[in-house]
Amino acid sequence: MSVTWAYPWNAPRSAISSPLLTHAELHRRNRHIAAVLQARQALALQPECVRISFTRAADTIEKEHGMARAEAFLLHFYRRMLPRINAVAQHYQLSHLQPRVSKAVFNGHFDTVIQQGLAHRLVSLFSRYNQLPDMNKAPVDRLAADIANFIRGELAEHDDTSATELKTLHRWYLHAGTIALQFNVTPPHWQRVTQKVVRAEDIAPAIMRLFSEQWWRGHLRKAAAQWREHLHIALGNVSKKKQPYASAQCVAAWREQKRRNREFLKSMELEDEEGNRISLIDKHDGSVANPAIRRCELMTRLRGFETLCQNLGYVGEFYTLTAPSAWHATTRAGYRNRKWNGASPAQTQSYFTGLWARIRAKLHRNGLRVFGIRVAEPHHDGTPHWHLLLFMQPQEVSRVREIVRDFACQQDHHELSSAKAQQARFHAETIDALKGSATGYLAKYIAKNIDGYALDGETDVESGALLKESACAVCAWATRWRIRQFQFIGGAPVTVYRELRKLTDNDAARGLSVEFAQVHEAADCGDWAGYVNAQGGPFVKRDEVQVRTLYEADGDMNQYGEETLRVRGVYDNAVGSGSPLLTRLKKWKIVPKRAQENVPNTALSWSSVNNCTHFEPGKLLNRRQRRQLTAWLRSDILQARKHTPKSAICTGRNIREIAGNTGFEALPESHNGFLYQQHRDGKK
Secondary structure, three states, X not given: OOOOOXXXXXXXXXXXXXXXXXXXXXXXXHHHHHHHHHHHHHHHOOOHHHHHHHHHHHHHHHHHHOHHHHXXXXXXXXXXXXXXXXXXXXXXXXXXXXXXXHHHHHOOOOOOHHHHHHHHHHHHHHHHHOXXXXXXXXXXXXXXXXXXHHHHHHHHOOOOOOOOHHHHHXXXXXXXXXXXXXXXXXXXXXXXXXXXXXXXXXXXXXXHHXXXXXXXXXXXXHHHHHHHHHHHHHHOOOOOOOOOXXXXXXXXXXXXXXXXXXXXXXXXXXXXXXXXXXXXXXXXXXXXXXXXXXXXXXXXXXXXXXXHHHHHXXXXXXXXXXXXXXXXXXXXXXXXXXXXXXXXXXXXXXXXXXXXXHHHHHHHHOXXXXXXXXXXXXXXXXXXXXXXXXXXOHHHHHHHHHHHHHHHOOOOHHHOOOHHHHHHHEEEEEOOOOOOOHHXXXXXXXXXXXXXOOOOOOEXXXXXXXXXXXXXXXXXXXXXXXXXXXXEEOOOOHHHHHHHHHOOOHHHHHHHOHHHHHHHHHHHOOOHHHHHHHHOOOOOOHHHOOEEEEEEEEEEEOOOOOEXXXXXXXXXXXXXXOOOEEOOOOOOEEEEOOOOOOOOOXXXXXXXXXXXXXXXXXXXXXXXXXXXXHHHHHHHHHHHHHOOXXXXXXXXXXXXXXXXXXXXXXOOHHHHHHHHHHHHHOOO
8 A cells, every 4th residue: 555645755764874884894994994094104204205296196186086096095105105115215214323333432332421412412313314305405504514513523532642643543534434324425535544554644634524514515415315316216206107317306406506507607707817807607618518519529539439440440339238127116118117126326327337347357358359438328217228339340249249248138137038128138239331320329319418409309219208308307317316428438538638629839749749749630620530549549548648638736725635636738648747738827716707897877868858758647558568667677677776876766756656557566666766867868
């Protein structure tokens, strides 16, 4: 029997209530809540760059997909990303007090008030050091000063007047060096001092560095910047899916540093002993510090090596060395690599350096001589790989290739189960003159890693980014990780080549010796092949070259008590350094640029009447006129600030009224009188 109700709201309804959870559902919910809380607590302990990166992604997911997906992303971060971040932290964080530091500072016990105070200071320094990724320059500089003062105080407590000077310096150095090692900083000359007999003149400057605020400031700033960039790599922010080669923060910091350096160079000049001055920025732009000049010099040297190869009957081989998969933070497709060992680009570069040292030693033992160039460039995730262009005799190609391949595939050989996998680790290609020259093979890599010259419209194979635009990211990557991008193998020193190109006295060069004149003539013409041949060939030893660089002490001491050596010229190795040819005759110093003394006064009008357009107070300026007025004010604001007539200040009230009518209200009061006077004089 069905009952009908007069109105829908009159019908009975079930009570509003939530269904009771089963025991399994309740247990699953509690576990989920506990996991989310644990993940949030772990996230709160991470550096600020990690928290910001996660929060931005989580907020986007929550807005688009809801809270459940955001919590799932948090749990994924806790289970997958947090181990990668912890692996990075192990390379930098100070987790415990090393036993040798405890013995050196506290002598193994903490029973006195002084030792307890030292322990408190040291723990405080540890805690602040572990916060380096979150610090800007000011806190880093304060930490550097505190560490330097701590070491200076420790050395004051270990002053033994009865010991000799050398023993005292050696004891101080070992004590300060032990503390420096606790902060992940290798003291200067540590291997030499601890393993060999050294002089007091070598130890004293090292000790002064260890309690120098400026020296510690540089090391801590480097550690903080690399720590932050390493965290971005672990988070996947440096990849083809986000920002290839370097993080956005790293590129922005590199651009800002370049801008500040440029402004500093513009504000300084070079002054000699006679007071003559030249622009520092002009000298900078005319040297190899200019990327365009650096690129041209690299291409000239590479072309010279190719000419030597042709003259000697050698052939060229192009090798590409890639690190094992465990050294890559992300895969080729841009996803997280679960095999990653947490290595930084600097550590991967050290791996390649050791690998090439073993290859070079093996080639030398087998009597195989090669010369060429090495280029280091990043993958999309910042992991470096090497390109080698080597020139060798035709009959030695197979042996050289076999040695390089064996060493390149030695580590983690089990993952090279196919020919494709071996090619990914080591790729060899013979230079074919029909396809292009050896210089042409590397021209693209050189331009890509310097300034992106002549790469308009070309894209990177890995990241898909435009090569011309990614050149800044590559340079920022090399600067952040202190990686040397280009290195020539064999040949003659380039410093002598540059100094000879400054030498303008051809008669003096010919008068020194015939061999010296040949070296100078080749360098002066930009003939790198002729210069290398005149110096002794591509395999000449450094102490057997024909022309060498002359270094002289200028009599000044640096801040660490070391005598500074400067390049003064060149000399013939056969004649000796007693008969040099000086290429740097003047001693320059960097001084601030002089202020402009003679600023031109305001010109008088040519007529006896004011020909300017009559100003209408009730009529507002349009957008174009306001832009013109703003641009003019900005260009003359500095000049107006220095040369405001005192008698014109009283007219500021009138100018403020005009500014209110025109809509331009941000006019400084101290400039109103001068600007109004210019208006009356017909300048505007």
